[in-house]
Amino acid sequence: MSRHSFVDRYRQPEYTGDNRCLPCTVTNTLIAILGGQLVAVGVLAVGQSLPIATIAGGLATLLGLVQIWLRGYLVPGTPTVTKRYFPPWLLELFGKEPGPTDQAMLDGDQQLDIEGILLDAAALQFDETGEDFELTDSFTTAWKAAIDEVDATADLPAHIETAFGVEGTIQVEETEQATIVRLDDRLMGRWESRAAMVADVAGCTVLADRYDAWADLSPAQRGQLAGGLRLYIEQCPACDGPTSFDTETTTSCCSEYEVATVSCDSCGARLFEIPVESVADGPEA
16 A cells, blocks of 8 residues: 555545644644653653653654644544533634534625525515515526536536636535635635535526626625525435425534535435524534
8 A cells, every 4th residue: 555545544534624623733732742741751751861752752742743634633532522611712713603604705795685686686586475485487497407507517617717707726626525616726615515516606607697786796795696596496406306404413523503404305415504503512422
């Protein structure tokens, strides 16, 4: 087995890269440093010289840092510790919101009246009760055709550029947890699945023909509108199966949250997820 294949198998992508948790990383780094110091003290205690003790402590610290780099944490159960004992104000110091965040379209923008715009664009209409929204038949047809076109294309980055009005090198990375899009090595957006990302790109394509002020919207605002559409999607972009709305408790590295979801009943693809409320005392991870 090659060195690279061993490292790739040992790495935990769910806790590293864009998924890395800063509170967990800081906590484990402090533990690694303290552990290295304890090793040095132990080596001195058994009668070794200070240089040998220093080298031993440094190697122990280095091994710990490599473990954190590859795995995301050094001590098993760290996510449970941060969930249980880190107060919300401390998590916020590390940039951890008290719930999962929406996809980040480069720079933030003022929130739009999503339903109002989608009504004006004839994408949504009031349902029979007059209290909720549903997709219009014409938009559903156009959206489905656009989804099929985007999903079948060999040049998905070009569709992403056009949909969100950006220019640069687009990279699409698919993991078990999310589909991540980067623009010139900068995080552009994170979707629950490839199907969700395709739905948004296709939704932007249709909205561009139906909303007169589309060209004036930023990438973040376009993402808001496309994400708003996805809440009402009734047919899975991945397999054409029916979708259903539900709520469930989901776990991040630092806490647990109640989320509202839209998922495919056939293939299980997660198409939409938004936090409802935090769960104060969840089960141990």
